[in-house]
Amino acid sequence: MTADDHLSGPVAVLANPAAGRGRHRALLPGLLDALAGAGRPVRLLAASSPADAEAACRTAVADGAGALVAIGGDGTVHRAVQAIAGTDVPFGPIPAGTGNDFALDTGFPADPREAANVIASALREGRSRSVDLARMVGADGTERWYGAVLAAGFDAIVNERANRMRWPRGPRRYDLAIVVELARLRPRRYTLRLDGVPHELDAVLVAVGNCPTYGGGMRICPDADPTDGLLDVVVAGRVNRRTLVRVKPRIYQGTHVSHPLVTSYRARTVELAADGITTYADGERSLTLPVTISAVPGALRLLR
Template identity: 45%
Template sequence: MRVALLVNPAARAGAHTGAATHAAERLRAHGVQTSILSGGSAAESSALLRTAIEVGVDAVVVAGGDGTVNLAIQEVAGTGVPLGIVPSGTGNDFAATLGLRELDVTAAADAIAGGVTRAIDLARVTRADGSTRYFGSVLASGFDSKVNDRANAMRWPRGGSRYNIAILVEFLTLAGIPYEVELELADGTREHVVGDLVMATVGNGRTYGGGIPICPDADPADGLLDLVLVRPAGRLRLLRLLPRVYRGTHAGVPEVAMRRVRSVRLSSPGVTAYADGDPIGALPLRVDVVPGALTIFTPAG
């Protein structure tokens, strides 16, 4: 097996920790031919990976976090080329959804060498200009995208605790945002929601922000996306909601609506959405599920 291993040294905290080197050594010990690709920018990394796929690698591996994985997803989606993940970035939510433990490089490399794969869904975002992009875990808009704005601007602390601090700071100025949401349910029924929301979140995976289970029941292989809408309430009321979000038990809260959808269109003035932890575009955006679009390596058993 010939593998292209992508590492992004420009990532905020991740792949330069040595995970890529360790993973490459482990794969080679299994007899897997491994070439490390390292671009100086996202565009260069994508170009290197695209060339490797065109030349003919058997698999792509990413050592890094959600942002670097997202780069690889754009190139391998729909190709049948399997993707392996060595979770070693600031946020590893997509890997966690797939059952891969953060920084367990040996287990991740062994899963790739084992060759067991499965097909999972991706979400495809269509922007107002018609351009598209895939994501694997969660798209955030509203309060949680503002949290991402703040967390990404922070240089300290690293890891998931940045999101906790950003949540508390943004909470101080929390207010409802006017939204229009058009959605298609699993049975083809359409719904139209107009009004103020605190946030609108679309999940292919379960967690974001370093492990927050915003879509606790999401299954990346069920052919559907999980939509979470949170309506405004008093600040004290919403503050009580936060611990339930962290436990993934917020489904029963009156201000929270959850739907399983095939597609959803989100509109709101001045709101930028984030997906897999990075900005993906300003609303309005349409999000569709693409069943079985990605082949991934998975731990045996």
Template identity: 65%
Template sequence: MTDFIAVLANPSAGRGRHRGLLPGVVEALGTAGHDVRILTAGSGIEAEEACRAAVGDGAAAVVAVGGDGTVHRALQSVAGRPVGFGVVPAGTGNDFASAVGVPDDPMKAAEGIAVALRDGRDHRFDLARTSGAHGERRWFGAVLAAGFDALVNERANRMRRPAGPRRYDLAILLELVRLRARSYTVTLDGAEHTFAAEIVAVGNCASYGGGMRMLPDADPADGLLDVVFAAPLGRLDLMRLKPRLRRGTHVRDPRVTVLRAREVRIAAEGIVAYADGERLGPLPVEVSCVPGAVRLLR
């Protein structure tokens, strides 16, 4: 079957609060005049394989129903390809969707995808392409974390208890206990910067983690990546700075530096990078901005 809409849905996204959303989304997407195929997957890897198979079978569009993690999985199949991509925001964090102008209301987002597909129009947005220490390639839409937040994610993923958001909160406390500035070498378009820091991130979009505006001026259509790092802060100042991330006002702190580049390389010992909240792998990592890499339907 060709010329269909492939839907990758995460029923547990947003802690299940949109669990009954899918039938309405499918009905709305069907008004574009294409068959709608719901992809089945039991893991993130299976989700990516299902999306790639759908694109290979001639899908007119791939639609991610969920949060940034679901978007991240689907992007691996559509980045740099002549296939439309739609997002129905239904996650705890919908940072990519927010940055590219997708409506907050899931049904309005689905209806917009159908209209765009029916009218044959799309919007081009940049994506970030990564290359790891062993040459593995990935794409991300929002933010790559390579500092304290990456350490917290890595610890939380190793923990079995407690369940839910409490595990992440505990991981923060445990990482604060062992907090130390690490030595980084960051190369921006060939210019090398060496510094000690606890916060390092690269952004194609402004926010991550459900509205944490780590790079408040990042624009996913300017052909550039924003890079942020902060001078060593210590536990107390780091915790004081954290609430300001929600507003993006942390960049006014004189200890915080924001730069822009097309090509970024980050190297440090003992850090596993996370992009769109998903594990990439240990540093070093190279990141490139690829202008217009995704054809967004909205």
């Protein structure tokens, strides 16, 4: 695809220095230099919190940014996407986080420097390609977008538990949250409407994917394709603790979908309801169920 007039404006860059536990922090000057090699002004956005980051991206787009680049993980990408979904402003994710699922699933190199060079080349050549995003709307009308996967079951519950915990620090907090929620594991009643067709089911895990992976490479929706205009829904039904522990490692290869208690669906619009579930989109805390999720074809232009 040939880019339009937006590509003549400055390149706004959202960088999360804490992404990936800070291991790529020293790369930032070099990444900015690589982007500047496209011959366009590069403006680093100031943000001290996720909400600030999202607001800074929206302001940059409103002020005429020619492109938006996010340096970080899926959380950083998620904030940037809120500002550019459905616009003509092209986007480049540079994977530098703990989880880089959206960038890798849409074909960007895993190495941040290589990804920056790909984006700079696309800027120079005026090249971009469109991919889908998922748009979700809550019961109160709140709208959010995501690029990778929405978790609305066990994984979302674990994230919610971990975020409420003050101890321990780091990844051990998430591990402890898994142990606690495994002990409390029970199927929940979900109401699922797929393109208007209702399904009532009991499940412990529900994921709605625009892309295949979440959680740093777990192929929860292995057949999801961000260019097909559809959402993939993967449901693990009345699974007990032992079975969940046994099946969960298979998610990295995507082979869990062959288990008899796992069901896959595909739809353009997914209405999802259950009591007491706060969803996580791209790994970020998002809307409380019920939500309506729609695949929006070509909602994002990628600098590739």
